[in-house]
Amino acid sequence: MLKVNNIETWYDLIRALHGISFEINQGDVVALLGSNGAGKTTVLKTIMRLFYDAKTEQPEKGTIEFLGTPIQRRDTSAIVKMGIGYVPEGREVFPELNVLENLLMGAYTRNDKDGIQADLENVFRHFPILRERTKQQAGLMSGGEQQMLAIGRALMSRPKLLMLDEPSLGLSPLLTHEIFQIIKNINEQDGVTIFLVEQNVNMALKYAHFAYLLENGRIVRADTPAVLREDEDIKEFYLGIAREQSVKGYKRYRRKVRFR
Amino acid sequence: MPFGQLLIEGLAMGACYGLFGLAVVIIYKTSEVVNFAAGDMAMFSTFVSFHVLTVYGAPFWVSFLAALAFAALLGVFIEFFFLRPAKNPSLLGLIVITIGTQLLLAGVASWKWGAEQQAFSIPFSYQVTYEIMPGFVISQWAIAVFIIAALIMAFLYFFFKHTKLGTAMRATQQNKHAAKIMGIKTNRVFAFAWAFSSVIGVTAAVLLSARTILDPQFMMEPFLRAFAAAVLGGLMSIPGVLIGGGIMGLIENFFGYAWPTWKPITAFVVIVLVLCIRPAGLFGKHYVKKV
Numbered sequence: 001m002l003k004v005n006n007i008e009t010w011y012d013l014i015r016a017l018h019g020i021s022f023e024i025n026q027g028d029v030v031a032l033l034g035s036n037g038a039g040k041t042t043v044l045k046t047i048m049r050l051f052y053d054a055k056t057e058q059p060e061k062g063t064i065e066f067l068g069t070p071i072q073r074r075d076t077s078a079i080v081k082m083g084i085g086y087v088p089e090g091r092e093v094f095p096e097l098n099v100l101e102n103l104l105m106g107a108y109t110r111n112d113k114d115g116i117q118a119d120l121e122n123v124f125r126h127f128p129i130l131r132e133r134t135k136q137q138a139g140l141m142s143g144g145e146q147q148m149l150a151i152g153r154a155l156m157s158r159p160k161l162l163m164l165d166e167p168s169l170g171l172s173p174l175l176t177h178e179i180f181q182i183i184k185n186i187n188e189q190d191g192v193t194i195f196l197v198e199q200n201v202n203m204a205l206k207y208a209h210f211a212y213l214l215e216n217g218r219i220v221r222a223d224t225p226a227v228l229r230e231d232e233d234i235k236e237f238y239l240g241i242a243r244e245q246s247v248k249g250y251k252r253y254r255r256k257v258r259f260r
Numbered sequence: 261m262p263f264g265q266l267l268i269e270g271l272a273m274g275a276c277y278g279l280f281g282l283a284v285v286i287i288y289k290t291s292e293v294v295n296f297a298a299g300d301m302a303m304f305s306t307f308v309s310f311h312v313l314t315v316y317g318a319p320f321w322v323s324f325l326a327a328l329a330f331a332a333l334l335g336v337f338i339e340f341f342f343l344r345p346a347k348n349p350s351l352l353g354l355i356v357i358t359i360g361t362q363l364l365l366a367g368v369a370s371w372k373w374g375a376e377q378q379a380f381s382i383p384f385s386y387q388v389t390y391e392i393m394p395g396f397v398i399s400q401w402a403i404a405v406f407i408i409a410a411l412i413m414a415f416l417y418f419f420f421k422h423t424k425l426g427t428a429m430r431a432t433q434q435n436k437h438a439a440k441i442m443g444i445k446t447n448r449v450f451a452f453a454w455a456f457s458s459v460i461g462v463t464a465a466v467l468l469s470a471r472t473i474l475d476p477q478f479m480m481e482p483f484l485r486a487f488a489a490a491v492l493g494g495l496m497s498i499p500g501v502l503i504g505g506g507i508m509g510l511i512e513n514f515f516g517y518a519w520p521t522w523k524p525i526t527a528f529v530v531i532v533l534v535l536c537i538r539p540a541g542l543f544g545k546h547y548v549k550k551v
Contacts (some may be wrong), residue, residue: 049288050440080443092438094431107433107442109422 001026001194002047002084002161005074009039009046011054016042016116018217019062024161029187029194031225033259034214040197041089043214044163048086049076056189066161081109085159085192089166091150095139099130102138102149106156110118115158123152126182144175153181155186159195162186163195168203176200180207202236211237264396266513272402274509275409276468278502280486281493282416283461285501288490289454290433293354295362297338299483302465303476304365305331307373309466310380310474311366327462330350335458336385369476380474382466405467409502412460416498429453481524486511489533494541504542 004025006164009017016039024030045051048127049072051058057073064072071079080086085106094102103123107116124131133141139150147167154162164183168176184207187194198204203227205211213221213234221228228234235241287295295301309327312318318326342357343349349357367533384404389397402532420426432439432449439446468482488510493500516523534542 048441052439052440075445076440077443077445080441086441088438088441092435092441094434094438096434097427097431101427101431104424105427105439105442105444108428153442 001067002195003063003065004043004047005063005065006113007043007046007059007064009042009059010056017046017059017216020214020217020219021062022212022219022222024193024195025210026193027187027191028209029184029196029207031198031208031211032202032214033194033198033201033211035199035238039212039217040199040216041165044086044165044195044197047071047163048079048084049074052076066086077109083158083160084153085157085162087154087162087164089169090169091143091146093138093141093146093149093153096137098135099139099141099149100134102153103130106153107158109157116156116237119123119156119158123155126155126186127152137170143170144172144179147171147179148182151182151186154192156193159192160226161193161195165197166199167196168198168200172241176203183207201234261395262395264393266517267400268396268402270510270513271506272399272405273471273513274463274506275405275502276471276505277482277489277508278493278505279409279412280461280464280468280482281490281501281505282412282481282498283457283464284487284490285495285498286457286460287453288495290429291354291450292433293343293358294473294487294495295317295358295457296355296449297358297365298457298461298486299479300362300365300369300476301331301334301338301474302483303462303479304369305334305458305462306465306469306479307476308378310378310461311373313380324466327466328459331458331462332455335454335456339370339454343450344447348535366476373476375476377473377475379471380548382470384467384470386393386470400469401470408463408467412463413502415500420498422543425449425452444549485527488528492531492534492541494543497543500541500543503526 004020004022006019006021007017008015008019020043032040032043046059047064049058061068062072063070066084068081069082071082093104097105103120104116107119110116129145130149130152133145138146141149151164151167167179167183171179180203182196183196186192196204196208205228208225211223211228212219213228221231221234229239234237280298280302283298287293287298305327308330309323312323312326313320338361342361343354346353346357349547379434384401386399386401388400391397406540420430428439428444429452431442432444432446436446464486465479469478472478485508490501490502491504492507493502493504507530511530512523512527515526
């Protein structure tokens with residue numbers, strides 16, 4: 001469905017992505033994992049072409065294909081119309097619009113009134129709390145409700161692929177669980193392919209069908225969660241399960257990274 | 261003391277200031293740029309109306325419509341050629357661009373139409389008056405101002421509250437990044453805001469030109485007053501601007517009647533006092549971003 005081929009993204013003179021390739025298949029939940037500064041958000045912004053104020057067009061190299069058509073350097077609104085929904089990091093709701101207006105802004109590129117109404121009902125089905133809050137200013141809601149609103153807003157464009165940037169950011173473990181459950185429902189009931197970018201590796205591995213691990217702008221692992229869970233490095237550095245100490249009695253901090 | 265007349269006159273002037281302040285607010289609301297060229301954009305478009313009226317001998321309504329169309333084009337033109345090419349602009353940089361635009365327009369207008377004063381009359385006379393009740397005299401001009409201000413106000417309320425484009429304009433102002441993600445073409449939203457503001461500006465300027473004379477400087481002072489009214493109202497709120505304008509007009513008229521020498525500054529003194537107490541303006545509220 002989405003095929004990213006060897007993209008390089010630069011922030012002026014700094015190369016943030018060093019040639020990244022991955023693929024997302026229809027109907028899957030695919031996770032992109034990595035720590036702070038690995039380049040996760042940059043990947044999403046490159047796909048959505050949100051580097052509109054960069055000095056040069058991004059990505060500098062490589063291609064992005066969605067449903068067989070190249071979309072790199074297309075206009076963001078065209079990409080949204082083709083069926084990619086994006087929930088940005090930190091929610092980014094419109095604080096002074098009410099919930100309903102926020103949701104309708106999600107459907108900005110669409111003109112079919114009945115379809116929008118049906119999708120609105122669908123969003124309310126996933127997030128019943130939003131139905132109660134339609135007239136409330138989005139900026140006055142709690143973080144969890146704002147996250148739900150941001151996901152609902154992205155669903156309003158009726159995306160085929162929904163990209164979520166750290167939906168667990170700043171949420172309690174309980175709420176994170178709830179959000180992930182809803183994401184799973186969206187995937188299973190609405191047939192929306194999910195591209196999940198997360199730091200919360202443990203959580204993401206529970207729900208993903210396939211996962212990529214990003215480190216310093218390179219993809220270093222690509223496998224199913226079952227395999228990744230057993231990976232020694234991932235256990236130690238991302239899941240916090242300590243490795244056994246070496247025979248001499250101290251911990252090794254250096255490790256080999258295999259670049260693909 | 262002709263209380264009624266002062267009241268009505270003050271409100272009518274205030275409505276003009278408020279209307280013109282709306283032109284400033286609409287651009288500020290979408291892009292947070294304070295448009296210092298607003299006065300001269302409106303002045304220039306008023307001259308276009310004057311030109312069509314005198315040189316081509318067209319009826320007033322035709323010339324007015326021509327001015328509206330020209331104003332819309334002028335707004336889009338300025339946004340497209342002056343503001344958009346600015347790469348990674350700071351807010352201050354954009355504001356300086358509008359000041360440059362203002363000087364440019366003033367220069368071109370005095371080159372084309374000369375710096376002397378022109379006679380420009382609109383169908384709503386300031387001299388024709390009706391006494392609606394004892395002591396309350398209202399001129400034809402004031403009636404026109406009230407009706408036009410009310411219509412524009414109602415339209416704007418409906419536009420920003422209930423249309424997709426209006427909501428998108430508010431959304432763009434609140435979070436440009438998120439607006440892009442929704443597929444809103446923010447550049448077009450800005451161009452539209454400039455056109456819209458320019459059209460409202462010229463409407464106010466044509467009404468004001470009936471009270472003053474028409475020359476390339478005639479919008480300078482009304483612009484300052486309208487800007488002050490907008491700041492008083494909070495720069496964000498549309499009803500706020502009109503109320504701010506009304507307060508300006510009333511203060512100016514009443515104090516101006518009592519102490520004519522102090523007329524030009526009374527309103528500004530009041531605004532300084534108000535802003536000392538409420539820095540965000542009477543109706544201003546700035547949303548604090550949640551982390």
